[in-house]
Amino acid sequence: NVKDKGRSGYAFFHPEMEEKSLEQVLLENELRKAIELEQFHLDYQPKVDFSTGELVGMEALVRWDHPDLGRIPPNQFIPLAEETGLIVPLGEWVLRRGCEQNKEWQEKGHSPMRLAVNLSVKQLEHPGIVQTIKKVLQETKLDPNWLELEVTESIFADVEHAASLLQEIRNLGVHISIDDFGTGYSSFSYIKHLPVDTLKIDSSFIRDIHQNEESQAIVKAVLTLAKSLSINVIAEGIENKEQFNLLNEDGCQQGQGFLFSKPLSSQDFEKYLQNQ
Ligand code: C2E
Ligand code: MG
Ligand code: MG
Ligand code: MG
Numbered sequence: 001n002v003k004d005k006g007r008s009g010y011a012f013f014h015p016e017m018e019e020k021s022l023e024q025v026l027l028e029n030e031l032r033k034a035i036e037l038e039q040f041h042l043d044y045q046p047k048v049d050f051s052t053g054e055l056v057g058m059e060a061l062v063r064w065d066h067p068d069l070g071r072i073p074p075n076q077f078i079p080l081a082e083e084t085g086l087i088v089p090l091g092e093w094v095l096r097r098g099c100e101q102n103k104e105w106q107e108k109g110h111s112p113m114r115l116a117v118n119l120s121v122k123q124l125e126h127p128g129i130v131q132t133i134k135k136v137l138q139e140t141k142l143d144p145n146w147l148e149l150e151v152t153e154s155i156f157a158d159v160e161h162a163a164s165l166l167q168e169i170r171n172l173g174v175h176i177s178i179d180d181f182g183t184g185y186s187s188f189s190y191i192k193h194l195p196v197d198t199l200k201i202d203s204s205f206i207r208d209i210h211q212n213e214e215s216q217a218i219v220k221a222v223l224t225l226a227k228s229l230s231i232n233v234i235a236e237g238i239e240n241k242e243q244f245n246l247l248n249e250d251g252c253q254q255g256q257g258f259l260f261s262k263p264l265s266s267q268d269f270e271k272y273l274q275n276q
Helices: 022-037 074-084 087-107 121-125 129-140 153-171 203-207 213-228 241-249 266-274
Strands: 040-049 055-066 070-072 114-118 147-152 175-181 198-201 232-236 254-256
Touching: 022 055, 022 074, 022 087, 040 087, 040 266, 055 074, 055 087, 055 266, 074 087, 087 114, 087 121, 087 129, 087 147, 087 266, 114 175, 121 129, 121 147, 121 153, 129 153, 147 153, 153 175, 198 213, 203 213, 203 232, 203 241, 213 232
Parallel strands: 055 114, 114 147, 147 175, 175 198, 198 232, 232 254
Antiparallel strands: 040 055, 040 254, 055 070
């Protein structure tokens, strides 16, 4: 267990490491190796249309199975990858693998689906990001229409820069969605100025939507906003029927969550595609 390994708080090695725990340093080394050895794979979670139950797309989620430490969850290694800059090569690997896989499914004859890939703000801050996306699309020969990039509201710390960057990416023909919507910086008033296709309502509002009037009010407000701006909406983290029913009554049309399916391995996702 990674958590129990390096709780020692003593200062060691170089001054620049002061802030890092031994655990972090070890994990950082492992992460570096894992990127070189490509020890990652992607799982895919279906996005579903409420009225038909049909698949409308899928989200790629990176998985790291460490040979000794076992599965390390993204919430543990993504922040570390961001701090160390390793998110840039890791993120490029994820993007390429996702696009390759999507293209492969299309070539096998499955109906084309939009695949969403998460982009961290650190990747977007990297000067080569637009070029990287362009290159990966060319190399994998995936039609950009079948790629969606999920970004979080944290990029809107600098709204003007975010708007022009997203516009550049969107000009490639790629779709943009705002992940974890409602938890961050975006104010409802400036969403209309941003080149965005979809808002993903954060799972924290869905989790207690059936028990908490404030959550339900926020969800309704997002749905109203999106409708008036002709932006698509999807709810994430739907686990039960009560949540689903409320969302459906409120006019939400798409969702993602354990109620429909957990993230699946590529093999299992392909079976899911076959059953569509
Ligand atoms: P996210 O992009 O908001 O992804 C949704 C997370 O919720 C995923 O966790 C997914 O497995 C989980 N989830 C889906 N449905 C349900 C549900 O009904 N109930 C609950 N409790 N959870 C559900 P995961 O895979 O552990 O990823 C966590 C976060 O790590 C992601 O949040 C995303 O921010 C980040 N992440 C994952 N893969 C990547 C990646 O390839 N690149 C980057 N930059 N970040 C990634
Ligand atoms: Mg996401
Ligand atoms: Mg999310
Ligand atoms: Mg998230």
